[in-house]
Ligand SMILES: CCCCCCCCCCCCCCCCCC(=O)N[C@@H](Cc1ccccc1)C(=O)O
């Protein structure tokens with residue numbers, strides 16, 4: 001090929017090279033030009049030990065977000081000191097600018113050798129939800145290693161990602177790797193209580209600097225195992241959108257009085273009936289709208305008869321599939337706006353009819369609905385003027401990011417999954433049922449991807465915000481490897497040439 005190019009006129013040579021590269025390619029991996037500067041993701045035993053010890057140390061710092069107003073600020077500050085010490089090469093590199101934003105969050109700007117390339121961003125958060133010791137096999141802030149697992153709050157959500165990103169960069173820099181494409185690392189300190197002091201401030205700062213990102217990667221999905229009956233193979237789900245949210249306070253005010261002569265209805269009774277109606281009346285099933293159709297279409301081939309036929313022909317079997325999805329809380333959350341009664345307060349004394357009863361309901365809004373539509377549905381379901389509705393907080397579902405073969409972020413994730421986890425043959429776009437800090441960055445990019453390169457089973461999912469959260473040492477080392485590869489893949493990525501008929 002090289003000799004041929006020398007004798008062909010330049011334009012023809014470029015075209016020939018184009019088609020030679022595209023023909024027979026099965027994914028972006030085969031499209032990239034791998035230079036000799038690529039560094040293999042092989043780590044010495046000493047490095048492997050150091051990386052797991054660094055994660056354990058991070059878990060031992062109780063960076064708890066209790067509420068929007070209250071967090072363990074001593075621990076948040078200590079965490080900042082900790083990462084500086086654990087990753088000296090990163091924090092002393094003249095390729096990297098480090099800024100503390102919103103007092104405790106961290107923004108690292110990694111200079112690329114080719115500033116004409118559009119930057120991307122790797123995100124994670126290091127605050128955690130509270131954990132009392134009750135029910136834990138080992139204390140939640142001990143970072144103990146047992147049977148190949150590192151235990152503790154934050155092991156999956158999300159200190160693993162904070163540490164893996166910094167660790168991978170540290171190892172690349174130690175090997176004298178110089179990134180070609182600029183990128184940012186944004187580490188939030190208040191994701192668990194909305195991200196307004198961390199991610200939102202970082203985003204505002206980047207906007208003032210006129211930054212536009214090619215894509216970003218945050219937490220929010222995993223390599224899933226045993227989530228779907230009859231699908232034994234693991235599949236990687238890259239979430240391309242995320243549900244919206246609405247926190248609604250329902251309030252009933254009645255005249256207080258003596259409990260010995262109660263009125264026919266009390267504030268507690270009226271409010272209980274209202275929230276019970278909400279719980280008993282699920283929001284409409286929206287299956288068939290949004291990215292879930294593509295998810296199921298791609299999964300269809302992995303099932304045996306007759307599930308493959310059913311999932312492959314949703315135009316016909318949509319009612320059956322949508323019913324089946326409703327049966328399980330996780331798949332139910334993918335097909336509708338969910339309603340969760342989370343707080344209920346009323347009463348001051350056993351013999352006093354209370355004047356005030358309040359309940360808070362947390363809705364997670366399906367990508368094909370809006371906050372306004374959900375409030376209207378709630379009004380119709382409650383259908384009682386004595387129940388006042390107060391919107392405490394709301395945001396719309398996030399836009400759907402592209403997952404086609406021109407979508408750089410999606411393709412890079414896919415390529416890296418294929419090389420680091422060759423056993424994972426299925427990669428699908430999906431919906432994130434929880435919320436992440438990505439929503440603060442919608443002005444910076446349309447490529448918002450949520451993916452943790454970690455295997456997750458349903459019982460592991462329960463440990464996130466629950467008890468006995470843990471990550472296997474092997475999983476964590478693979479996460480470091482994944483980021484190590486991803487950074488290099490971003491440097492060698494070139495957009496695929498559209499197929500001939502699209503030219
Ligand atoms: C076709 C079948 C597919 C099966 C899909 C199975 C999906 C299971 C994977 C679930 C992963 C979900 C990860 C969610 C990460 C959410 C992070 C989080 O907890 N965020 C908080 C943020 C928040 C929101 C509001 C106030 C304070 C904090 C959350 O509550 O969402």
Ligand SMILES: [Zn+2]
Pocket residue numbers: 125157158191219
């Ligand atoms: Zn998280």
Ligand SMILES: [Zn+2]
Pocket residue numbers: 129157192465
């Ligand atoms: Zn969380």
